[in-house]
Amino acid sequence: MSLPVVQPMPAPANCSRIFSKELKPHDTEPASSPASVRTFDRSSNAGSGDGKTTVSPNSVIAFEDGPARRNDAGDFSSEEHSHELSNLHGVKESSDFNDSNWAFTDSLLSLDYESSRDSSAKNADFNNECKSVCDVKGAPIVTLNVNNLVNVDGDGNGNDNEALVEEFPVTKRNKGLCYRCFKGSRFKEKEVCLVCSAKYCGNCVLEAMGSMPEGRKCVDCIGYPIDESKRESLGKCSRMLRRLLNELEIRQIMKAERFCEVNQLPPEYICVNGKPLSFEELVTLQNCAAPPKKLKPGSYWYDKVSGLWGEEGQKPCRIISPHLNVGGPIKPDASNGNTQVYINGREITKVELRMLQLAGVQCAGNPHFWVNEDGSYQEEGQKNTRGNIWGKSGTKLVSALLSLPVPSKCSILCGERTSSPVSKRLPDYLEHGIVQRLLLVGYGGSGTSTIFKQAKILYKDTPFSKDERESIKLTIQTNVYSYIGLLLEGRERFEEESLLNIKKSRPDVLDSTGTSSNNKTIYSIGTRLKAFSDWLLRTMASGKLDAIFPAATREYAPLIEEMWGNAAIQATYKRRREIEMLPSVASYFLERVVEILRADYEPSDLDILYAEGVTSSNGLACVEFSFPPSAPEETVDTMGLHDSFVRYQLITAHARGIGENCKWLEMLEDVGMVIFCVALNDYDQFSTEGKGCITNKMLASRKIFETIVTHPTFEQMDFLLILNKLDQFEEKIKQVPLTRCEWFDDFHPVISRQCSSNNKNGSSNNSSLAQLASHHIAVKFKRLYSSITGRKLYVSLVKGLEPDSVDAALKYAREILKWNQERPNFSLSDNSMYSTEDSSFSFTC
Numbered sequence: 001m002s003l004p005v006v007q008p009m010p011a012p013a014n015c016s017r018i019f020s021k022e023l024k025p026h027d028t029e030p031a032s033s034p035a036s037v038r039t040f041d042r043s044s045n046a047g048s049g050d051g052k053t054t055v056s057p058n059s060v061i062a063f064e065d066g067p068a069r070r071n072d073a074g075d076f077s078s079e080e081h082s083h084e085l086s087n088l089h090g091v092k093e094s095s096d097f098n099d100s101n102w103a104f105t106d107s108l109l110s111l112d113y114e115s116s117r118d119s120s121a122k123n124a125d126f127n128n129e130c131k132s133v134c135d136v137k138g139a140p141i142v143t144l145n146v147n148n149l150v151n152v153d154g155d156g157n158g159n160d161n162e163a164l165v166e167e168f169p170v171t172k173r174n175k176g177l178c179y180r181c182f183k184g185s186r187f188k189e190k191e192v193c194l195v196c197s198a199k200y201c202g203n204c205v206l207e208a209m210g211s212m213p214e215g216r217k218c219v220d221c222i223g224y225p226i227d228e229s230k231r232e233s234l235g236k237c238s239r240m241l242r243r244l245l246n247e248l249e250i251r252q253i254m255k256a257e258r259f260c261e262v263n264q265l266p267p268e269y270i271c272v273n274g275k276p277l278s279f280e281e282l283v284t285l286q287n288c289a290a291p292p293k294k295l296k297p298g299s300y301w302y303d304k305v306s307g308l309w310g311e312e313g314q315k316p317c318r319i320i321s322p323h324l325n326v327g328g329p330i331k332p333d334a335s336n337g338n339t340q341v342y343i344n345g346r347e348i349t350k351v352e353l354r355m356l357q358l359a360g361v362q363c364a365g366n367p368h369f370w371v372n373e374d375g376s377y378q379e380e381g382q383k384n385t386r387g388n389i390w391g392k393s394g395t396k397l398v399s400a401l402l403s404l405p406v407p408s409k410c411s412i413l414c415g416e417r418t419s420s421p422v423s424k425r426l427p428d429y430l431e432h433g434i435v436q437r438l439l440l441v442g443y444g445g446s447g448t449s450t451i452f453k454q455a456k457i458l459y460k461d462t463p464f465s466k467d468e469r470e471s472i473k474l475t476i477q478t479n480v481y482s483y484i485g486l487l488l489e490g491r492e493r494f495e496e497e498s499l500l501n502i503k504k505s506r507p508d509v510l511d512s513t514g515t516s517s518n519n520k521t522i523y524s525i526g527t528r529l530k531a532f533s534d535w536l537l538r539t540m541a542s543g544k545l546d547a548i549f550p551a552a553t554r555e556y557a558p559l560i561e562e563m564w565g566n567a568a569i570q571a572t573y574k575r576r577r578e579i580e581m582l583p584s585v586a587s588y589f590l591e592r593v594v595e596i597l598r599a600d601y602e603p604s605d606l607d608i609l610y611a612e613g614v615t616s617s618n619g620l621a622c623v624e625f626s627f628p629p630s631a632p633e634e635t636v637d638t639m640g641l642h643d644s645f646v647r648y649q650l651i652t653a654h655a656r657g658i659g660e661n662c663k664w665l666e667m668l669e670d671v672g673m674v675i676f677c678v679a680l681n682d683y684d685q686f687s688t689e690g691k692g693c694i695t696n697k698m699l700a701s702r703k704i705f706e707t708i709v710t711h712p713t714f715e716q717m718d719f720l721l722i723l724n725k726l727d728q729f730e731e732k733i734k735q736v737p738l739t740r741c742e743w744f745d746d747f748h749p750v751i752s753r754q755c756s757s758n759n760k761n762g763s764s765n766n767s768s769l770a771q772l773a774s775h776h777i778a779v780k781f782k783r784l785y786s787s788i789t790g791r792k793l794y795v796s797l798v799k800g801l802e803p804d805s806v807d808a809a810l811k812y813a814r815e816i817l818k819w820n821q822e823r824p825n826f827s828l829s830d831n832s833m834y835s836t837e838d839s840s841f842s843f844t845c
């Protein structure tokens, strides 16, 4: 079986002009490819005068004989230009160069590549050595360091050709300049050749790269393998190309870039257990049921029995299909372990030992284990299976949190010994059986915990265990006591204000604010309640609120009932919006305070959803689920069936950790997507950040967003922006202009007359104002994201407290993952399909 090969495609319509011109070597722009190594071959096809050149990897370059010609546009080799170039290169115009000087034949000057694979490495060196092929007064100047790079034919010492090869001083090229027109600066966008790293500005890129039959390569680099450090960017189109070419052209170019033969990973660049792979081995590895993800050149270890796979000297990073006939035998120090505990002949790392201990595996006495692909294990030399690593519930979660791989269905069930034909392969996300990991983060209070809990309630049969419910109950009751405390604090303030008013006015007269001559106000309470209030406020201040449970629920239940029925408390509750610290969700609980603070209270799912502090606020929390088929017809449809097999892990982490220390982000390098949550209604909110400076919450949210987007772990990852709390936003936008946040000071919506008359008539047009405003916010984030990454940001508007809204947003995330997995060769078309700023919205409310 061979890797997919795409024949060089016909030049796209608007490129053909460039293509036919470029492949005439004499028309080649001076210095168009600094890394190019040229052997001029009279006998090759290229020199046959038909103007077309085929460049084979091993050869080399085939140039026509004869003096340099002007190109079709006549803009390359004008005397003026040549002069300018020669000055630029510090090269004297030389009459020594005539046809014979540069029209070398293969036998005179050839680069003897061991294999085409070496060429890119050589090219890298060559970048430093071989500077340019210049056209001076019609004659190209070859500036080469012959000694290092060119194996001159003949006696091998190059003497035969000394007369022909001139060495010129190396030009120190300003890195920011375009390699073709020598204009621009390092800040100007450029397209980079995948082979030689030459950079071209928007004016030159199409001239320099032609129709790109193998993707973004200088025409001179066609036929050469890519620079391996650029493999990740294969098929990922730049903004520049998107501006210059149409959708179809881009799609073709990117497809060719990903799949043309010469751009495929060279098998010998992958070393498994110390042995470079053969072509067949690489095919086996890439086409097994659970292959290593995003395979890059490097040295790896592979435990064929368990399927564990990792980079040499590192802990395992994946469980791939076991029993594959690739690489050599595993070495004991493959992962550089130092625990004296062995799995299948490999000394394991500390983090693996920790995982084994948490999984209940007895590791005392430096045991040597045999671990099978299904996780069952036995000690070396013994017949009986001692247990299964994955048998204990929670082991997978622990593994995931320790950034260790967990087995996928495919890696266990499809432990195959042969490779399956490419044509029969399912999309990656099904074939691999990999659990798709979604990281959910956001600024504090943006609603991440709510979405996380919604996912549990929506997709888990038992969202919360009995123990969890018991602990959530205590959390809710503690929260409610703290809400009461805030209310009582507010009551004291309101009472003091009222008394002050009495002193200012006539103290002996009952006034309209409810104050009376005996210094009582409508906010005053009796001694019993006052004592309770003082005690509660003291307990809260000392931070010991937790300690009063569960006794408080028994002892104070009657007092709570009395308090809630008290007129002063009710008067305070009416003014709850003036109590800044009291969250809006408090009303939901306070209105059922008596029921909730009873000992026999059992929280409902909705209570849990609304409750603050249920999800761990310090570390990571993770829920694993699959989407149930939602419609009956989906179960008939195979994709629907498959969907219900795919597992997803939603991992959430507190924003505090992000701001202070991004270390844990690195643990999450294999998440498939980042879901970033922003509370829409934060635009007029402020919080005190680090050194006591007051910051607008939307701007604080933007800062964290930037931190995560620019974090190396998430460089290539898709981002879904959840604009949350749309319900509150719709209400707020009626009262508070969006321009309250300086980032949105350019928001000046034009509301049509009809809309404003609707408003006057009382019919609500706030949804459209809210839509315009939320759209404006989304566009701001999208622009920010694309200015950083050059990619598109997906956006979803959400009402976090509504299950359907969260369900739709998470399904949107699933779709995005699917698009990317199913159509790798259409990564651009994805962009083009959803590239307009409006169309990539998901209104999921």
Ligand SMILES: Nc1nc2c(ncn2[C@@H]2O[C@H](COP(=O)(O)OP(=O)(O)OP(=O)(O)O)[C@@H](O)[C@H]2O)c(=O)[nH]1
Pocket (backbone or CB within 6 Å): 442, 443, 444, 445, 446, 447, 448, 449, 450, 451, 583, 585, 609, 610, 611, 612, 613, 617, 654, 655, 724, 725, 726, 727, 728, 798, 799, 800, 801, 802
């Ligand atoms: N009205 C409304 N309230 C929401 C929405 N989403 C979340 N909330 C409430 O907003 C508050 C904060 O939500 P959380 O989910 O705790 O936010 P978080 O991002 O986890 O916050 P921290 O853990 O404090 O960082 C809670 O009281 C939620 O009930 C929403 O869409 N609409």
Ligand SMILES: [Mg+2]
Pocket (backbone or CB within 6 Å): 448, 449, 450, 615, 616, 617
């Ligand atoms: Mg939270």
